[in-house]
Amino acid sequence: MTPLLAVQGLTVTFRSRGSGRRVRALDGVDLAVRAGETVGLVGGSGAGKSTVARAVVGLVRPDRGRILLDGTDIVALSRAALRARRREMHLVFQDPYAALPPTLPVGRIVAEPLVIHRLGDRDALVHDALAAVHLPPDRYLSRFPHQLSGGERQRVAFARALVTEPRLILADEPTQMLDASLRGEIADLLEELRARRGVAVLHITHDLALAQRSCDRLVVLRGGRVVEEGTCDAVLTRPAHPYTRALLQAARRLHPRTA
Amino acid sequence: MTGLAARPAVARTAPTGGRARGFATAGGVILGLLVTVALLAPLLAPYAPTSRVGTPFASPSAAHPLGTNDIGQDLLSELIFAARITLLVGIVAAFTATVVGAGVGVVAGYARGWVDTALMRLVDVVLALPVLPLTIVIGVFLGPGLSTQILVIASVIWAGTARELRSQVLSLREHDHIQALRAMGARAGHVLPRHVLPSVAPLIVPQFVLATKTAILLEASLAFLGLGDITAKSWGTTLSLGYTRSAFLTDAWLWWVIPPGAAIALTVLGFALLGSAFEERARPSLRDRRLGDRRLGDRRTGRSPRATHSGGPAELPSHPLVVDDLTVAYGGRVAVAGVSLSVGPGELVGLVGESGSGKSTVAGAATGLLPAAARIIGGRVLVCGHDIGALAPNEVRVLRGNRIGLVPQEAMSALNPVRTVGDQLAEAVTAHQRLGRAAARACTEQLLSLVALDPDRARDYPHQLSGGMRQRVVIAIALAADPEVLVADEPTSGLDLLVQAEVLDLLDALRRRLRLAVLLISHDLPVVEAVADRIAVMRAGELVELGPAGRVGSDPAHPYTRGLVEATPRLRLPEVTRS
Numbered sequence: 001m002t003p004l005l006a007v008q009g010l011t012v013t014f015r016s017r018g019s020g021r022r023v024r025a026l027d028g029v030d031l032a033v034r035a036g037e038t039v040g041l042v043g044g045s046g047a048g049k050s051t052v053a054r055a056v057v058g059l060v061r062p063d064r065g066r067i068l069l070d071g072t073d074i075v076a077l078s079r080a081a082l083r084a085r086r087r088e089m090h091l092v093f094q095d096p097y098a099a100l101p102p103t104l105p106v107g108r109i110v111a112e113p114l115v116i117h118r119l120g121d122r123d124a125l126v127h128d129a130l131a132a133v134h135l136p137p138d139r140y141l142s143r144f145p146h147q148l149s150g151g152e153r154q155r156v157a158f159a160r161a162l163v164t165e166p167r168l169i170l171a172d173e174p175t176q177m178l179d180a181s182l183r184g185e186i187a188d189l190l191e192e193l194r195a196r197r198g199v200a201v202l203h204i205t206h207d208l209a210l211a212q213r214s215c216d217r218l219v220v221l222r223g224g225r226v227v228e229e230g231t232c233d234a235v236l237t238r239p240a241h242p243y244t245r246a247l248l249q250a251a252r253r254l255h256p257r258t259a
Numbered sequence: 260m261t262g263l264a265a266r267p268a269v270a271r272t273a274p275t276g277g278r279a280r281g282f283a284t285a286g287g288v289i290l291g292l293l294v295t296v297a298l299l300a301p302l303l304a305p306y307a308p309t310s311r312v313g314t315p316f317a318s319p320s321a322a323h324p325l326g327t328n329d330i331g332q333d334l335l336s337e338l339i340f341a342a343r344i345t346l347l348v349g350i351v352a353a354f355t356a357t358v359v360g361a362g363v364g365v366v367a368g369y370a371r372g373w374v375d376t377a378l379m380r381l382v383d384v385v386l387a388l389p390v391l392p393l394t395i396v397i398g399v400f401l402g403p404g405l406s407t408q409i410l411v412i413a414s415v416i417w418a419g420t421a422r423e424l425r426s427q428v429l430s431l432r433e434h435d436h437i438q439a440l441r442a443m444g445a446r447a448g449h450v451l452p453r454h455v456l457p458s459v460a461p462l463i464v465p466q467f468v469l470a471t472k473t474a475i476l477l478e479a480s481l482a483f484l485g486l487g488d489i490t491a492k493s494w495g496t497t498l499s500l501g502y503t504r505s506a507f508l509t510d511a512w513l514w515w516v517i518p519p520g521a522a523i524a525l526t527v528l529g530f531a532l533l534g535s536a537f538e539e540r541a542r543p544s545l546r547d548r549r550l551g552d553r554r555l556g557d558r559r560t561g562r563s564p565r566a567t568h569s570g571g572p573a574e575l576p577s578h579p580l581v582v583d584d585l586t587v588a589y590g591g592r593v594a595v596a597g598v599s600l601s602v603g604p605g606e607l608v609g610l611v612g613e614s615g616s617g618k619s620t621v622a623g624a625a626t627g628l629l630p631a632a633a634r635i636i637g638g639r640v641l642v643c644g645h646d647i648g649a650l651a652p653n654e655v656r657v658l659r660g661n662r663i664g665l666v667p668q669e670a671m672s673a674l675n676p677v678r679t680v681g682d683q684l685a686e687a688v689t690a691h692q693r694l695g696r697a698a699a700r701a702c703t704e705q706l707l708s709l710v711a712l713d714p715d716r717a718r719d720y721p722h723q724l725s726g727g728m729r730q731r732v733v734i735a736i737a738l739a740a741d742p743e744v745l746v747a748d749e750p751t752s753g754l755d756l757l758v759q760a761e762v763l764d765l766l767d768a769l770r771r772r773l774r775l776a777v778l779l780i781s782h783d784l785p786v787v788e789a790v791a792d793r794i795a796v797m798r799a800g801e802l803v804e805l806g807p808a809g810r811v812g813s814d815p816a817h818p819y820t821r822g823l824v825e826a827t828p829r830l831r832l833p834e835v836t837r838s
Binding site for chain 1: 434435436438439440441442443444445446449454457458613614725726754755756757758759760763764782785786789826827828829830831
């Protein structure tokens with residue numbers, strides 16, 4: 001079976017601002033997300049986790065490698081064809097305070113992907129999307145982002161992600177900027193979206209406890225390379241790579257009452 | 260917060276807001292008068308400006324309040340009609356320049372790459388050329404006339420607007436909400452008009468108004484040099500004619516040259532006032548800061564201190580940090596209500612709460628670094644026995660240097676990017692004690708090894724260090740004056756898991772080794788649980804729980820803490836994996 005998303009040999013370099021040298025952010029990354037599956041992409045900061053997501057949605061141009069969506073290499077597609085396919089995936093950003101346009105009300109923010117892709121019946125789709133993230137549409141449609149809490153904003157961001165009914169959601173540390181009590185809530189929302197709507201999720205996080213709560217498989221990234229991957233249980237109980245073991249050790253230090 | 264801040268601004272005139280409004284009113288009145296005069300010129304002017312109605316060089320009289328010129332035309336009528344031409348040229352030229360400049364700036368900033376390079380080199384060239392000689396050359400080349408003037412003026416003043424807007428768009432483009440649109444597949448044709456332009460519009464308005472001011476001055480210069488349209492006289496043309504037709508040989512300059520000169524000055528002043536008022540409005544952050552200062556002095560808004568006392572253990576007054584029934588208010592809003600806690604020597608107390616719970620306000624009060632708008636209205640904070648609220652600002656500064664160290668939230672912004680780490684440490688050391696250069700360097704190296712960094716790192720710049728190393732440097736700076744109390748405000752937020760554990764271990768080791776009283780503030784319960792002896796939980800400004808870390812983490816007494824403990828995801832691992 002062809003996976004929904006397959007990243008093969010993805011290599012991305014950036015030009016360093018000071019010296020002008022090329023810095024390698026990703027080096028031959030391979031990973032796959034099957035339809036309806038949640039994959040956790042974990043690693044420390046600077047490991048290149050976000051770069052993977054940004055390359056998949058086209059914000060970063062890969063130097064080498066292929067990004068296959070349903071077997072089609074989207075790196076090789078023309079701009080227009082790529083734009084049309086972007087509707088099948090959506091990137092949710094880390095900071096819900098910055099990722100929503102401050103000047104638009106919630107209803108128009110959520111409708112934005114429909115406007116971009118010129119899709120019809122906006123009102124009904126926006127209502128559905130807001131209901132799916134448990135924000136009653138009649139109460140939230142005309143509110144502005146600054147009138148919402150962080151958790152509500154991140155829900156709006158997820159509603160915007162859902163409105164085009166994508167098959168893949170990339171969530172880049174969606175709980176990082178939220179208060180601790182809301183983190184579990186967002187992880188549960190991700191899980192619910194997958195269960196109810198069959199959306200595949202690439203969940204980028206450095207929080208192993210959070211990854212364990214929602215992911216089927218884990219991919220561990222370090223210094224732009226995949227060092228380990230496997231089912232969530234296998235990676236967390238029998239870590240093969242020393243880096244994964246170090247991550248687990250740190251997680252244990254920060255979660256003293258780990259069962 | 261903004262809603263709260265706005266209310267007192269309406270009730271009392273805040274200084275900057277009031278000044279901006281005064282500027283806007285003055286500018287608006289001046290320009291309103293000028294525009295009215297220009298529009299109603301045929302009704303207001305006593306004569307047609309082109310007809311010869313008096314004797315040449317007539318002095319002011321009842322019939323001709325400003326006299327006549329060399330061919331007997333009424334100077335007052337000429338002055339009134341000239342307002343039309345001057346304003347027309349100024350506004351049309353500035354409008355053209357703003358549209359072109361904004362277009363170039365927005366496109367260059369958004370497109371980047373070779374488009375940006377090409378457009379901005381052009382802007383550099385235009386900005387580098389001397390304006391007046393250039394306008395003269397183009398003017399002479401194209402021949403005199405209104406359209407020439409507009410073209411020439413617009414083509415030299417658009418570049419400033421372009422550069423200003425490009426830099427705004429460049430930074431706006433990297434904002435997450437614009438990136439999010441691009442990730443959704445939005446093309447530039449969607450993003451620019453719907454999202455970028457509305458965001459930069461508040462900047463375009465003052466740019467336009469100030470460009471009009473420049474355009475009117477340039478028009479006057481051009482007209483004075485004879486590049487105006489002789490059949491449609493502007494104030495500049497009038498000046499030019501007065502000069503060439505020997506107004507200065509007699510007293511005629513008093514009514515021939517001074518009135519148009521004054522009119523130009525007045526117009527420019529009007530536009531400048533309006534422009535600066537708009538500019539101030541586009542930067543509301545300035546206004547809010549002043550507002551805070553003002554409210555600080557207003558004692559009437561404070562409420563009487565609340566007598567709530569939480570059931571913590573009896574505090575020993577000898578503890579290095581004692582927060583005693585502290586109540587802090589922002590304007591009329593109480594942010595911290597009757598909070599009491601203390602930190603003993605060598606003890607680490609964690610203060611947990613969500614954003615808005617008041618935990619950072621407690622940290623601010625403990626370090627004497629409350630925001631300007633906040634005020635302690637009840638209780639006190641004792642640092643080594645000194646009541647911080649009762650001290651003069653410079654005494655607090657001395658105390659902060661010698662007794663309290665502060666580890667601020669973001670290590671990257673807490674360090675100066677253009678100075679080496681060693682320099683910054685040495686500065687922190689010498690700020691509190693007189694030391695020679697060699698002694699300061701020795702001290703710096705000692706501090707670096709205290710936070711487990713290689714002393715050779717002193718020569719590095721902050722960007723050469725990893726996030727964890729930077730946080731270590733910030734901790735070293737906080738320790739520079741050998742304090743007894745250390746307040747760490749979210750020292751691990753934004754760091755990855757491995758580094759978080761590292762920093763916490765360091766804090767833990769330091770407080771034991773140096774007998775520091777550490778107040779660790781975090782929204783992350785597990786972070787605090789990992790190292791704290793006691794945990795204090797705040798919610799909506801009140802202390803809801805205070806107790807030993809093990810008890811609070813496993814058997815919380817307050818329902819809120821229980822919710823917090825249960826909501827935190829925990830890693831579930833079988834014992835066998837422990838290696």
